Amino acid sequence: MNITLNGHTCWAKPGETILDVSRREGVNIPTLCHMSDFSPTGSCRLCTVEVENAGSLVPACAYPVHEGMEVRTNSPRVRRARKTIIELLIANHPQDCLFCVRSGNCELQKLTQEYGVRTHRYEGERRRARIDIASPAIERDPEKCILCGRCVRVCHEVQHVGAIDFVHRGFKSAVAPALERSLNTVPCVDCGQCVVNCPVGALTEKSNQKPVWEAINDPERFVVVQVAPAVRVALGEEFGAEPGTVVTGKTVAALRRLGFDRVFDTNFSADLTIIEEANELLGRLKNEGVTPMLTSCSPGWVKFIEHYYPDLLGNLSSCKSPHEMQGALLKSYYAQKIGVDPSRMYVVSVMPCTAKKYEAQRPELGGAYADVDAVITTRELARMIRVAGIDFFKLPNEGFDDPLGESTGAGAIFGAAGGVMEAALRTAHFYLTGSDMKSLTFAPIRGLDGVKQADVRIGDFTLKVAAVSGLKNIKSLLDDMRDGTSPFHFIEVMACPGGCVNGGGQPLPTTPEKVRLRTESIYQIDRESPRRCSHRNESVQKLYAEFLGEPNGHTAHELLHTHYVARDEF
């Protein structure tokens, strides 16, 4: 069918909304509550447009097109209405942009500028609420909330967690955790998908920049930093680079200039995780242990199964997540090697993740000292680089320190959904057959689909595997496991849709296109790596020879494996 958009005729499919068509045609209509791939709620009204003979203004996100429809997205009436909506929104908003963590990439601030709001037109009572700082991962400032509902929808519909929802009504309406408790006392999994979907500063990560700076500036401390695989394909965005730009070398250089004593790579311990996990899997299959085995790298997912499926904790791999393994080794193997007292060592993890902040303070992850002392997100690292006056793209490319800096392509792909599975298969194949597989690429478990499955033939054994991302997608597989009907041997689970590249700590705003580009870059790093299998990592081989002994052996179990806690559903 044809419709007229601002006087131009354009083609439209029945069932599409005005917003769908105008975005395709390059006509920008502002939105705050709209989320692609979700049914519209039409709650913010910013996408308001004029339709000939429709009477009142209509919301473009929810209004279906019809033949011959005449739409005006830029008439004086539309512009006036939108400006009023923005003015009303900011009338009930703290307007403390100077201090707000989202200043500069806040969607409301951007619209305020675009629509030329220069005065404080409406003054009245403002909603008052306390900041919720009790969670170790996520902070909530309800006064900044504009009630768009994106966090609520992602929490319920994508993650099936439902830790937060709308409460009360009218002027008292708010988004709050269940029973209006603090976020740390409800079964939130800290995935941070609410944070990456928040258009304003109402939801942010709990910042650890201050303790990290203090550690760096303390001459008594030996401060070691490690960088997760998904950070290097996203950090560049914070400094204006195209999404997906690989900035590994500059990230290392920046970390050295910030004052870290050593810069290591979490990809190293990702390789190590694969050795441990592949051995654990083969052990389970050989000894008829509990299967399917579930991966344990994603701390949001681990907390999810602890809350909602504690009866299946036996299926969860006992491997610590890579950065925790790295922390444990830094404070034992490495500290010993360089003669530093582990009590002086301070381990910082730069992660694309908010759940890692919660994970790092789990009492079971560490012996005399916590494995990891502080976790900062990709965004926090960017802020530290800025305040240090480092011109990121003028930095030279530098390499990680040895020996926990060597990694293979298999470690790199941990950052994308399906990557852990693919890396594990490469190594499991080697263990079972004694040779590397001909093609190292597993197309069926790549890509951004929520559930990917494959039958992998290794020798005369067919391994049934699945890779799942987005917690909603794991539920049916877990229910099958409860019923004893699961056909799988091995399942990778990532809490965030698309995996760590779309983590709760990544640069904002995150869009599906950016996630796709970051994923591509992860696989590019793998393709260009001289070694692409974890068991080929020479530093890892040396680590076993010098220190750990056997994979899944006694020392490995003590340092690299953990146990889980059954938690209340509420």
Next chain:
Amino acid sequence: MTKQQHMPEIYGKYPKKDASCLIDLLQDVQEQFGYLPDSEMQQVAKHVDIPVSRVYGVATFYNQFRFQPLGKYVIKVCRGTACHVQGSLGILTTLENELGIKAGQTTKDLMFTIETVACIGACSIAPVIAINDEFHGGLTTKSLQKLLRGYQKRSAKDEVTA
């Protein structure tokens, strides 16, 4: 009979995993307990298989649901037009100050709850309040304080005998 023993009767009436009966279920719970205790909202969430946050979200949307137990004496303060003209705002403020709670709240000792109503239907004796089902009209700050003392003494006596 403890409150716990009543529960199967409430939940047994409603099919499991059916969120369409959420409000009926919440009403039954409130009738049983006088309010919606946190623990019961968690039970309701399990029964209909939705997150607790959603149960709480629905419950807080409606004025009919309470989240604190009612006091032994429920004081309804009329805030209708006639009472307003006769100074019911002062009556409400005095009550709030005397009892140390706001309208909608219950004293810590669970003796008094203050509620406001739009019109109690006794405009001729404005300003008027109702304590449980007893009406008290033509109130002044002084007479209200005296009235309240009486109830406070009664409640103290109740406690001794109980």
